[in-house]
Amino acid sequence: MSAAIELRGVIKEFDGARALHGLDGDIQAGQLTGLVGPDGAGKTTLMRIMAALMSPTSGSVRVAGHDVATEASGIHAVVGYMPQRFGLYEDLSVMENLRLYAQLRGVERNSAESKFAELLRFTGLAPFTARLAGKLSGGMKQKLGLACALMSGPKILLLDEPSVGVDPVSRRDLWAMVHELSGEGMAVVWSTAYLDEAERCQAVLLLNQGKLEFSGEPHDLTRRISGRSFRIVDVDRDRRGLLAEALELPSVRDGVIQGASVRVVLAQDASRDQVEQVATRRSGRIEPVAPRFEDAFVDLLGGGPGGHSVLADKMPMAHLDTEVSVTCRNLTKRFGDFVATDNVSFEVRKGEVFGLLGPNGAGKSTTFKMLCGLLKPTAGEAKVAGLDLRHAPGEAKLRLGYMAQKFSLYGLLSVQQNLEFFSGVYGLSGAQRRERIEEMIETFDLKRYLSTSPDMLPFGFKQRLALACALMHRPPVLFLDEPTSGVDPITRREFWSHINGLVRKGVTVMVTTHFMDEAEYCDRVALMYRSRLIALDSPDALKASVASAELPDPTMEDAFIRLIESADAAESRKIA
Amino acid sequence: MNTRLKAQIVKELLSFLRDPKSRFMLIGPPLMQLLIFSFAATLEVQNVDVAVFNEDNGRGSYELLSQVGAASFVDEIIPVTSTAHLAELVNRRKVLVALHIPADFSRNIAAGRPARAQVLADGRRGNSGQIALSYLSSVITRVGGEASGTGSDPAPLAAVRNWFNPNLTYMWFIVPALGAILTMLIALLVTALSIARERELGTFDQLLVSPATPLEIVIGKMVPALIIGVVLATVMAAAGILLFRVPFSGSYPLLFLSLIVFILSVVGVGLVISSICQTQQQAILGVFAVAVPTILISGFATPVENMPLALQYLAQASPLKHYLIIVHGSFLKALPASEVFANLWPLAVIAAVTLSAAVVIVRRRLQ
């Protein structure tokens, strides 16, 4: 049987710059194929070529036997494509979106109703048919996008980063749906920067800088590094310091924090002695663990960045008068009849990394916005650095740094001008301002981009710039709103090495995330569901709380899903 | 100056001026519009084609037609041979005015009897038709007087003097007014987009979590638009004086002061639009919906006093209405300071109301 998609020497150039460097590969029907790679690797370009929205500059791509360059209409008839941001009309209702795509895809009128019923049941959207797509949560949008792409029963399904901005519950649901589809013989291509997803694919295409670095089953790649992954457990308090130290070792290729422990990947043929020494010095011990696809991915791309944060070196110890950085007491927010945040109370200690988790629409954004002063609470109080945001907003705001989800930088200004603006708006002036800007340029290696617009920056640099702008006034409390949503593992590691460094300097970090690996970096995690706080503990404790006989070593994602399920169960018991 | 405020002003200015293309978009199109529309917008009537149905072969009609043909507003005389043909030319808008000379025209003149001539104009083009018709009538009356020999060259009944603009040069009216309108449009667009754009791109949240207060945010948006507006208006005033040779008889400092208050009042309106709108598209359409009526009731197209009373009251709320009086007065009428201030205070009131409304709305967004 011939492959569903055949790539032969695919080259794509934009204005002379090469985005894809001659790819060869096959994608099989009945399989879930992951398309992975760091940002800017060419994933979206390849997706668009396979959807026959673009032609390759040279080489050939055949999709279901049709050539993309010459037989686009044949491809459009058999391919379902979900672009990033799901391609939905936000001012149309769920049903109107479905009907539109049904008609576009030529679904017969008499079979359309049963098709809708089937898709609505499949995606669980049946109760929301009249709701406008713009008012759906991220997870529901994603399901609707999928339903639209599945409308005419395609042979091939292309999903471009479907899980960005979507909570673990929705991701798991989507995953199950797609799995079912591939089981029915459909070829599914799923592009993602999340490697835990890639690991569960039947085949993987790994792109880096427009080149195909690996093609095959994920465990083939993982197998290459077997015996090199370890976990350092029972560390003293400063696991962040340990990670920083470990990453600086020549024998260590990669490392991340997992709750109270640290996970490292050794370089090829390196001995574990160095790591062991470092661990013992901090009263820890190391134990071998099974390699993950992510370990292999980072290894293949040349290892993670070092653990040393120049930024943290330059930052003085954060100064804060109180031991409690962020307090919220009985925080409530109502929008009309709807209670978005219901009586939430917690405290964040100085120097803590505090994670705010929850499914889309659970109220964590609202809570987060009240904490940093973007929304006024209906009841209760929120304090930052001991100051009430209502009464001393200026004072309190000077003590917090904020990094918005989409790195809200001014695209019309250059990098240098962005730095100047953010230092100025936080009241820095004169020599101090010049020094800080100079320091940030040096720390984040921004020199060569100074006159570029942030929109033109490579993704990693954009993130660096956003962090630099948020830290210019050296705030003792840092708010991060989904800081690494859709970010590849390498950039994410660099980001967290800076955050870890800052935390060691006493900075308090408050973070919202959908990404469970990120939650592992937190000291404590608050889980919100249906506007309420349903759990608050350290990642390890949360994981332990859901451990059972059949799931002895649950992941953070397992914990997340189980906790929400039990909250649902409690709710239905109450009703009964 | 407050560092925070300065940073915001610089940021806002840079977002319009950093790259050459948007710099050009800010100054280029308005100047081009000033040039084109100043020449285009004229109520003087020129290059008129006249259809003539002449049933008279005498000396009188010959004399009349040669005078009409020589008149400066006439481009060409199109002779026709029937009323039907004449009607067709008018119907198809080939001619603006037509002249019908009856067969007894010369005979009557020669005999000293009153002669008749019929002129008709296309009422679809009412204004220019009316003007062309009055030009044509006066030519005919003059020719009639000359031909009959009686009371040759009768003295004009009234000595007309046009103050401030002796030759009623229309450009002297249109250039200062267009300058004001274009300045208003740009200032409106710049401010209306400013908050809406930040909201759409998510930088507004970033601004709201910074120590900048709502007042500072509004001032930070206001000053750059003010600077851009003042520069633009100054360039256009200079073009008016140097290029179009419009005389300036008033006080530069007073006009400059009025310009600042005028732009502030416009910026206030723009900020209110901007703080209400969620997207840039809404802001742009909002500007259109506000700007067009503002221009129409400002007295630019027609005098305010001709409007129904209710609209005259409404016109008081249009900043353009007050500023047009000042700018026309300053250019042409050497408007005394007392009159400038009489029109300046309503502008100041509008500015105060709209700007405080903008602050209130921004503050409410924060809550």
Added chain:
Amino acid sequence: MSTSPARTSLSPRRVFALARKEALQIIRDPSAVLIAFVLPVILLFLFAYAVSLDVRAVRIGLVVESDAAGARELAAAFSGTRYFEITPARDRREVATRLVAGELRGFVVIPQDFDKRLLARSGGSLIQVITDGSQPNTANFVSNYAQGVIQTWLGSRAGAVQPQVAVEQRFWFNPELESRRFLVPGAIAIVMTMIGTLLTALVIAREWERGTMEAVMSTPALAIEILLAKLLPYFVLGLVTTLGCALLSIGVFGLPLEGSWFALLAISCAFLVPALGQGLLISAVTRNQFIAAQAALLSGFLPAFLLSGFLFEIDSMPLPIQWLTSIVPARYFVASLQTVFLAGDVWPQFMVNMLAMLAIGTVFFVVASKKTRKTLD
């Protein structure tokens, strides 16, 4: 497998589906509703009542320096006319300051020796008329009507000399010369330009920005279908608005419709082609909303306002600008609309104008489709 031929030919069903979606979006977007339904009413209202070129009751000063009988009679004649609203004064300095302030648009001086001049009637003029030249149009009006008043007054006196040539003046199609009659059709042209050009340009830019264009392009829908479906609702919206405006003009503002509804529709359809084509072209060239708005303002709205010949006579413009107006579709539309409302069905004129509009529209569409094809690449 092979594709069925039906997929590559134009499918009315897909066009309808997309057009329906577009229509729903229009109805749900408050700013589109504002531009398409609210603003036209406001504009028509303003053009019917605010922008009036019929000058009535212009405020002028009347300085009567003489108490003689003739002077008083003439003063009474001035007070009696409906064209002027008189502010009487004894001293011209009183009214001069009010002229500077803009409270008066001119003043008439009946001099001390008026009756003497009237008797002598040789050489000098009888009265003086001073106008505010900063408003040239009104100034013209004041001087013309002041002369008219005195002429009529003289003619009505016993023993007046009859003029040598009596000029009979007629205004066809608009005998009372109400400016509303020719301004309202112009306003309709402006409204249609806004809907056709501005709204279309912005709406397509938005589709790219939100990524929905990509999703639709990956379906079997053909590029031509997407384009067609985009334009169809705005075409219908434009026609509906035109009809609404026409009904309003006839029913409320008292305009006649001398021509036929069919002609009105035909002209409007012809105009929508270049208007939509222009919007499409703008959106194909730029996906930036600010620039799109600027372009629509510069190339659509302002020319419709100033270069279409409804406020300012095209023949009187300098030659290069006259050439420029020949590519302004609104020019042909305004001329045809004025005819169909005030004169009747003049098909020769309509045909020429419709051809011109269609030709301009074709150019816009050809250029736009050349630019659109490469979009994703």
